[in-house]
Amino acid sequence: MRSSWTPLGPPVSQDRIITSFPKWYTPDACLQLKEHFHSRVSTACQHRNTGTAGLRLSKVVVVGDLYVGKTSLIHRLCKNVFDRDYKATIGVDFEIERFEIAGIPYSLQIWDTAGQEKFKCIASAYYRGAQVIITAFDLTDVQTLEHTRQWLEDVLRENEAGSCFIFLVGTKKDLLSGAACEQAEAEAVHLANEMQAEYWSVSAKTGENVKAFFSRVAALAFEQSVLQDLEKRPSTQSQVGDGDGDLIRIEVPKIPENKRPPGLGCC
Ligand SMILES: Nc1nc2c(ncn2[C@@H]2O[C@H](COP(=O)(O)OP(=O)(O)OP(=O)(O)O)[C@@H](O)[C@H]2O)c(=O)[nH]1
Numbered sequence: 446m447r448s449s450w451t452p453l454g455p456p457v458s459q460d461r462i463i464t465s466f467p468k469w470y471t472p473d474a475c476l477q478l479k480e481h482f483h484s485r486v487s488t489a490c491q492h493r494n495t496g497t498a499g500l501r502l503s504k505v506v507v508v509g510d511l512y513v514g515k516t517s518l519i520h521r522l523c524k525n526v527f528d529r530d531y532k533a534t535i536g537v538d539f540e541i542e543r544f545e546i547a548g549i550p551y552s553l554q555i556w557d558t559a560g561q562e563k564f565k566c567i568a569s570a571y572y573r574g575a576q577v578i579i580t581a582f583d584l585t586d587v588q589t590l591e592h593t594r595q596w597l598e599d600v601l602r603e604n605e606a607g608s609c610f611i612f613l614v615g616t617k618k619d620l621l622s623g624a625a626c627e628q629a630e631a632e633a634v635h636l637a638n639e640m641q642a643e644y645w646s647v648s649a650k651t652g653e654n655v656k657a658f659f660s661r662v663a664a665l666a667f668e669q670s671v672l673q674d675l676e677k678r679p680s681t682q683s684q685v686g687d688g689d690g691d692l693i694r695i696e697v698p699k700i701p702e703n704k705r706p707p708g709l710g711c712c
């Protein structure tokens with residue numbers, strides 16, 4: 446089954462179609478508790494009035510110690526595969542994953558970085574411009590959790606404070622169960638709150654929570670992109686719905702035709 450609305454290229458697969466706001470993993474460490482898209486965003490989507498948001502790629506940077514499973518997580522999402530053998534990432538790599546959110550096409554550009562110290566300087570050159578930071582650690586190795594603070598600091602140094610969504614992701618969930626899993630998750634939730642991050646546990650091996658997690662990432666990034674786009678609408682009359690059926694009309698001064706910059710002329 447595929448979506449029918451295809452303004453840009455082929456349709457996205459059914460499991461990348463997001464119609465309702467994806468839920469958090471745990472309310473104890475989540476970025477937003479709300480269950481619906483922002484009303485202005487829903488209205489803009491209904492009216493196909495999302496500006497350039499649907500044409501944009503949101504940059505997602507995945508960092509964390511070597512061997513925690515960053516590449517495996519991305520490959521599970523983008524290729525639906527899992528490889529038992531370890532092949533260290535050298536420098537960086539990226540995948541583009543397309544979604545359709547509330548009827549609007551939207552893509553994530555997911556940057557996979559090397560955890561090995563010797564490649565850090567190559568990878569860090571790609572941190573800038575991140576809208577989402579995913580700090581990954583291995584649920585079976587508490588040291589990798591402790592190191593996530595440093596990884597986050599490194600990425601934040603290259604980005605504007607407060608401009609990024611931060612996620613803390615525990616990998617290899619299939620290797621833990623019962624009390625050990627609860628204990629590891631409790632420590633991670635505690636750190637996630639300190640980092641102002643949202644917490645998720647996933648398994649690239651079984652696929653558990655992988656789609657749900659990236660749907661959440663995509664929805665939060667999309668919503669933020671649309672809201673930013675609505676706020677900086679250019680100097681023409683724009684209409685912004687308040688979500689309750691009414692439209693707020695924003696009057697913007699008209700520029701005389703002979704004073705318009707190139708590109709603003711005809712429509
Ligand atoms: N059991 C289990 N093993 C996993 C999981 N995810 C990754 N692995 C294994 O962990 C090892 C490391 O995975 P990678 O994805 O290559 O790790 P990485 O974080 O990309 O490592 P670097 O590229 O060196 O930074 C591999 O042998 C994977 O098969 C998982 O969810 N469960």
Ligand SMILES: [Mg+2]
Nearest residue numbers: 515516533534
């Ligand atoms: Mg890797």
